Amino acid sequence: MTDTKLLERSHYNAQAAELNPGDTITVAGWVRKRRDLGGLVFVDLYDRTGILQVVFDPIRNPDLLDAASQLNRETVLTVRGTLSLRPAEAVNPGMITGNVELIAEKLTIHAVSKLPPIQMTGGPESNEELRLRYRYLDLRRTEMYRIIKTRHDTAQIVYTFYKDEGFIEVTTPQLLRSTPEGARDFIVPSRLHPGSCYALPQSPQMLKQILMVAGVDRYFQIVKCFRDEDSRADRQPEFTQIDVEMSFTSMETLFAIHERLIRKIFKEILGHDCLLPFRRMTWDTAIDRYGSDKPDLRFELEITDISDQVRGAGISFMDNVLETGGVIRMVRYPGGSKLSRKQIGDLEVIAKKRGAQGLVAVKVNENNLLTGGPLDKLLSLDKQKAIIHAADAVPGDLLCVVAGKRMVVAEALGDVRLEIGKRESLKRHTFEFLWVTEFPLLEFVPDENRFTAMHHPFTAPFQDDIHLLADDPGKCRAQAYDLVLNGVELGGGSVRIHQPEVQSQMFEVLGINPEKAQEQFGFFLEALSYGTPPHCGIAFGLDRLIMILVGTDNLRDVIAFPKTLQAVCQMTQAPSPMTQDQLDIVGLKFKS
RNA sequence: GGGGACGUAGUUCAGCUUGGUUAGAACGUCGGCCUGUCACGCCGAAGGUCGCGAGUUCGAUCCUCGUCGUCCCCGCCA
Numbered sequence: 001m002t003d004t005k006l007l008e009r010s011h012y013n014a015q016a017a018e019l020n021p022g023d024t025i026t027v028a029g030w031v032r033k034r035r036d037l038g039g040l041v042f043v044d045l046y047d048r049t050g051i052l053q054v055v056f057d058p059i060r061n062p063d064l065l066d067a068a069s070q071l072n073r074e075t076v077l078t079v080r081g082t083l084s085l086r087p088a089e090a091v092n093p094g095m096i097t098g099n100v101e102l103i104a105e106k107l108t109i110h111a112v113s114k115l116p117p118i119q120m121t122g123g124p125e126s127n128e129e130l131r132l133r134y135r136y137l138d139l140r141r142t143e144m145y146r147i148i149k150t151r152h153d154t155a156q157i158v159y160t161f162y163k164d165e166g167f168i169e170v171t172t173p174q175l176l177r178s179t180p181e182g183a184r185d186f187i188v189p190s191r192l193h194p195g196s197c198y199a200l201p202q203s204p205q206m207l208k209q210i211l212m213v214a215g216v217d218r219y220f221q222i223v224k225c226f227r228d229e230d231s232r233a234d235r236q237p238e239f240t241q242i243d244v245e246m247s248f249t250s251m252e253t254l255f256a257i258h259e260r261l262i263r264k265i266f267k268e269i270l271g272h273d274c275l276l277p278f279r280r281m282t283w284d285t286a287i288d289r290y291g292s293d294k295p296d297l298r299f300e301l302e303i304t305d306i307s308d309q310v311r312g313a314g315i316s317f318m319d320n321v322l323e324t325g326g327v328i329r330m331v332r333y334p335g336g337s338k339l340s341r342k343q344i345g346d347l348e349v350i351a352k353k354r355g356a357q358g359l360v361a362v363k364v365n366e367n368n369l370l371t372g373g374p375l376d377k378l379l380s381l382d383k384q385k386a387i388i389h390a391a392d393a394v395p396g397d398l399l400c401v402v403a404g405k406r407m408v409v410a411e412a413l414g415d416v417r418l419e420i421g422k423r424e425s426l427k428r429h430t431f432e433f434l435w436v437t438e439f440p441l442l443e444f445v446p447d448e449n450r451f452t453a454m455h456h457p458f459t460a461p462f463q464d465d466i467h468l469l470a471d472d473p474g475k476c477r478a479q480a481y482d483l484v485l486n487g488v489e490l491g492g493g494s495v496r497i498h499q500p501e502v503q504s505q506m507f508e509v510l511g512i513n514p515e516k517a518q519e520q521f522g523f524f525l526e527a528l529s530y531g532t533p534p535h536c537g538i539a540f541g542l543d544r545l546i547m548i549l550v551g552t553d554n555l556r557d558v559i560a561f562p563k564t565l566q567a568v569c570q571m572t573q574a575p576s577p578m579t580q581d582q583l584d585i586v587g588l589k590f591k592s
Numbered sequence: 593g594g595g596g597a598c599g600u601a602g603u604u605c606a607g608c609u610u611g612g613u614u615a616g617a618a619c620g621u622c623g624g625c626c627u628g629u630c631a632c633g634c635c636g637a638a639g640g641u642c643g644c645g646a647g648u649u650c651g652a653u654c655c656u657c658g659u660c661g662u663c664c665c666c667g668c669c670a
Binding site for chain 2: 033035036037038039040041042044051053055057058059072073086087089090092094095098115116117118119122123124125126127128129130132182183184202203227228229230231232233235353354454455456482489491492539541564565566568570
């Protein structure tokens, strides 16, 4: 017999472990599992804190037995009873509440559940499409609640930290003006201004700089950003940034503050002690030695340049590469001599995917000389030894050599390096933080025959490099930086331009003439002309940070209601078609 | 825009290589038994648009093409 009167919860399940046997408590939640021994019924009651075993005992409370034997999965109930120590032989050391159990005395069934279409506990996880469609059930699982909770805890640390450091949170609009450059905008048609649209922010970049003009001095915000670009395993169209900007201060101070923030988060969430200060590396070094602007420093295997050793040795395709300004570089595969032809071929496929013409694999034999490829026959013994020495190679190693343009070789060997690290389990179980600094200011886009801003158009060049804007823009370094952790870009930022002349020069290099600049950024340029303090900022990807904290490689896991690769919400089926009436209101007409 | 993988019971998968009687397993579900289980146990049962459409064939879960969905990558994106 069930009590129809709703009983107010007195404790969460996990608290039962701390209470005294004999206490009368009321708990509530969902039935995760029922074990009916015929007469004696055990129910695993789940709430967000964990599981508590509820016992329906035919001797003490025979009137509850009928109801208990019908408690199906995910039935919602409140139960009052007496907390008891379990018999010694029935203690479950695998459970937080494994020493105790609740002897049910009153039971209220609030709602029953249809049979869950996803695996709620144990066994293999259901496929992600189903989990996303029934996200409310998926989130009810212990693993998922833990992630959401970690995300909350992290956000709370962030709020407190910035408050203590004198930052204030300012919220910025989600309905913004569309600006060119950068990613495609999500647009929102305006009812009051048919033919015009708002754009959702790709980031509050200009607004936070304007807040510096406004004298806010230290700003932060945990903010949603939107980019209408194709998704990836670590990229959603809608994501969350920890967004920061600060005035009258240097990059050094910004680094120091954020090293403290990261240390605090890793300490409080994971109990991990970060070594401060973090390592630093210039972009050039990162590219040339690790083949990436976000090097994974959990293992070594640096890329080495062997252009000098190979030059003039009569290897025609390599000489051609060198004559046209290319480079020849290699990465060492420890013990790679034992690889099969196929395994080496797979490495070449990886290199080719990044645009390399090919990959030359050379073994280091027991005489400490090269074997295979064109190198062993044409290179002098001295040069072979020099190459082996440069790579720190030992007999049995394999040298993976790629020739080509600097960036192609870097990316190809960078990916080969990561593959070697993965295959040979070289990655240490640590957190390797790294500031990558001195990014190029500009990037040449051959298709459009022009430069674009690598970071964004408001990034300040190094003072010493400003003359390069006119002479050799591609060589101009930016006061921009990324924080990298284990090969993941956690965040990035820059010192901003605060002198209007430099900003104009920047626009000129970007091919944005004064009229166009006025039309597209007029409000921003005007703001900058009213006394802009020197300022700098940074933004962290909160989602990626949580991924690392909870140890998942799937961004969707850390977002309560994420979208698929096709940018569809499986639960709500967004986006959805609009009715003609809805379109008429905003003066919109779709093609075909 | 391009490349790759996948789609079979409520769920996770096998079967497809080499087309052929009734498409299997485990878990779950339902019924029966069971008083210390916690992956409860034992006995029994139900459960299938083989994603969808077309083609080839005497015959298609299997082969071909298209289509829809999902994942991963390149382009794109900081």
